[in-house]
Amino acid sequence: MDFVTFALERYNYWIFITLMMMGLYIVIARGNLIKKMIGLNVFQTSVFIYYISIGKIDGGTAPIYLPDDLKARTAHAGDHAPSLAGKSEMGAGALRPDESLHDGFDLAGNDLASLTAPAERPDAAAIHAAPAGGANDILAAPALTIDGPGAGADLAHQAADILYSNPLPHVLILTAIVVGIATTAVGLALIVRIREAYGTIEEDELEAADDIAEFGHIPHKPGRAA
Amino acid sequence: MNLAAQLPVLPIIIPLIAAPLTILLPPRRLKGLLPYVFATLVSWIVFAASAALLHSVATAGPISYHMGDWAPPIGIEYRIDLANALVLTLVSGVAALAFPFSYASIRAEIDDRQLSMFYAMALIAMVGLLGVVITGDAFNVFVFVEISSLSTYALVALGAARDRRALTASFNYLVMGTIGATFFVIGLGLLYQATGTLNMADLKIQLAGESNRMVEAGFAFILVGMGLKAAMFPMHLWMPNAYAHAPSAVAVFLAATSTKVAVYVVIRFIYTVIGADFDFAGAAFNWLIAPLAVAGMMFASIVAIFQDDLKRMLAYSSVGQIGYMLLGVSFGTEQGLSASLVHLFNHGLMKGALFMAAACVVLRLGTQTCAGYAGLARRMPLTAAAFIIAALSLVGVPGTVGFISKWQLLAASFDSGRPWAAFLVVGASLLAVIYMGRVIELMTMREGAGGRTKEAPATMLIPLYILVAANVYFGLNTEMTVDLAERAAVALMGDAR
Structure with a gap:
């Protein structure tokens, strides 16, 4: 056995x-x-x-440097939510979300959510069920949970823990x-x-x-x- | 940012840039002299750079060059110590003679329109071989091996203008060569998985004390892959046809360099990467490399006796000579390793000279069968004399390089307590007497079909005689080769510990 x-x-x-x-x-x-x-x-x-x-690596995302991306996003999250959406979409498009990428983004999204607003954390199962929705998930998480620039440092710190595949x-x-x-x-x-x-x-x-x-x-x- | 600091990268970067420029040169204007002269000049510059590297390494110790200034183990490192400086000098030296040599021969054997392409490809083949030797990064070895192999497939196939069998020979070489290279990559993958690094020196550190099955499997894959490229005995089948049907000038360059480079990689991986004290490598020495080396020496030499085609005979002889080199490696002693390196260098000199002489005969008499050599001593005395000296060197007559390397090998086998190996070396040399003697007998004793023929042009004879002179010079003055090889062997063994 x-x-x-x-x-x-x-x-x-x-x-x-x-x-x-x-x-x-x-x-x-x-x-x-x-x-x-x-x-x-x-x-x-x-x-x-x-x-x-x-x-x-199990659960690892594509090895693309995320923290800066997140920082920029959180700094402007409060007032520029729509333009942020466009930006992220662009990024995601360039990344060509394949399966591993998809998992990685889910992971990042979940971490963000649990850190800042556990109450509004989207159901993990629902995220996984969303077909080819890597871009949407990550958009959803910051838009729902981030209130202001103050959260930026914590988020960047948290993002450093993201698991990357070995490039x-x-x-x-x-x-x-x-x-x-x-x-x-x-x-x-x-x-x-x-x-x-x-x-x-x-x-x-x-x-x-x-x-x-x-x-x-x-x-x-x-x-x-x- | 002076040029001397960038010296290690020059032998790679210059021909790599020159190769595409060569394609732009008109192949049919001025009888194709433009690409020829350009490529020849490049090969001389590369030789000068390599010689400068050898000198600098011999006096000031190993050089580590960081590609793009990224420090190893993350960046790619070019690491030059005595062992690879020696091989580097051999490869670029043979190239510096083979390029000037090639003009008359290649113009007679391939379509004029392909001349620029030919020289571009030859330069790339040279870059590949030099890169394999110079790099200190294991994956880089694979990339350069494939660079040289891909251009070599095309170069061999160019022989199709004379004999269509060059095409099938090239295809077989491609299939075998790709399998070999892929095996090598699998081996690298396993080593990478075990260590997380690809820098050779770093691999050595990480692998110290590791002896799990993954490392062993990786080593086995690398040995088989490079064994294929080196035409190690049971994996040599691609070689005789490839050498026999390739254009003569291509055969000169390949026979003198490509398999030697693969043997060098085997040595480098055994000593610098795996470490010879690694139990598994020790077992491989005794139970795999030594028996195969001996089998190759004997079997290939016997097959060589029965060949009608002279170039094919020389190719089988090369398989046997690779056996000598691997036998020296398999002793696992400094002396054995040094004998291997000396023979690696010397064999490049003698096989280069023999294939050059064969190319002269192909040019003037249009034949490469042994029977066609009848009466050659009267028909083309200069070529015949050069051939005979090189043949004696191959057999191992005192006063030639062949004697030096065999002497070293004999001494190493007695010192390491393997007298049987010494007897086998002598036995294989006697077989070489038979197959080379057969041709010499034809050349000197028999009457040829025709009368005296014009000798090959000076562009061919001069490089031929330079190589023949090197055969004698390094046979009498062993200071450079033997001393350097001994120091290189000590350094490699030092690496292994």
Whole structure:
């Protein structure tokens, strides 16, 4: 039972390992060069997933520096609520709220709410239920709860405790993704040239053509159908 | 902000900027001289910078250069000690000879219109290799490995103008190379997960005393990934075809540098990052690296005997020579490591010279089969003489660099209590006598098909003879290579502790 929990807790590694093995298998077992390329891509993608998953922290938000953002917002919250809304929306739009971001904003929103006005704290479940509502949640929280500039310092202090995902593996893997794209491009370009030169992209036919060029005939190799 | 302080970054930044500029130079005006001369000048500047670095490191100790002035371990660090200064000098030195060498050869072998692209790509391949060597950041190694590999795939594929098999060779290289690089990244990921850092020196500190399965798995992935790039014995299958069908000038540069750089990375990770006293690395030495090194030495040398294609034979010989280097590493002693580094440097010199001679023959006789070398001593005496000296160096005749590195390896194997290794080294050298002797016999004893042929142009002969002279010079005057390698080995072992 312990082992099952142990294995299940590490499900991201299972995804990574399965994809990796599938990719490697395709590269080795398939004779068609395009399929080999696809296998190579699956293999590389598995590593991307691995890197991304090790950088993710449970409940962590996107690693974008929030405290200043919050301070600015709280300083003007009292008199400029509408313009604040516009600003935050802009910020959220630039962030492209994906799932992890969404969680992070929920967290921040909840903290703010509990700090300043527990009575009016929005129900956490309701926030989670709101579809793709990261921007709305965070807007709702300060607008409801913040009374004046006085709360700014506390809020900034509180915001420093926001949990961030580790950005470094993500940045690293962005580099690796670019490398992967370049590799795929070079590989596909080579396949085009191979097709022009040989008229086929099946590995066994290519080998046969090379053998004929080298020995003048297809040498008998054990295990290969004639 | 003087230039000397920025010296460590110059070998990278200059060719990196020069490469796109090269593409802009007209390939067909003035017989393509513009991109050629430009790239050659760049390679000389890079060599000058590398030599200056080597000098500075040898006299004043390791240099740590902080990229963009961000201090490590957060910022990327270029760290140059004796070990990588030596490899840096080898790579840039071979490049400084291979670029001037390439002109006549490459113009005969590829389409004129591709000339600018070719030189741009060659510069990028050089940047990649230099970057791998110079950086002190583990992830940076991956990036530079891929920079050099991607341009190398394209360079190998350029051989298609002469032989379409270059395309399949390049594709196989791409698949294997990508798998290798990806394995390397997985290994880095595991090490990062265990430590939270990517700076090599910092990794070493964080890993001290750590010996869990994650670190072991990371080390294994890195070893396999770089083993693939280094053509370590059972993972060498991409190499013979890639070297045989690549344009001759490309083969010169790759054979002399690319696998050596991968071996350097293996050494760097074993000693500087993991630490040789790490139990697992010790086990890997005895049960993985040493047996594979020996198998590579013997097996690849035997296969080399039966090759008809001369370049393919040289490539198999390289697989065997990589075996020598790894064998030295696997002793886990200062002497063994120093022998490896010396051989790494020396092998670059001899394989560079051999492939250059082969390129001269391809240019004038249009053949790279062993049979085509019959009577070469009469047909192209200068090229044949250079080939013979380099071949003797490969075999390990006294007075050449091959003797020095093998002597070091023998001494190291006896000193570390592994006399069997010494016998195997001698045995593999005897195999080298057979495969090189076979070609020398053809060149000197047999009658060739044609009469005397024009020698290769001076742009090819001069670099060839400079390399041959280096083979003899460093064989007689071992002060520079052996002393530096010994000091580098001591420093690396010091790192490991």
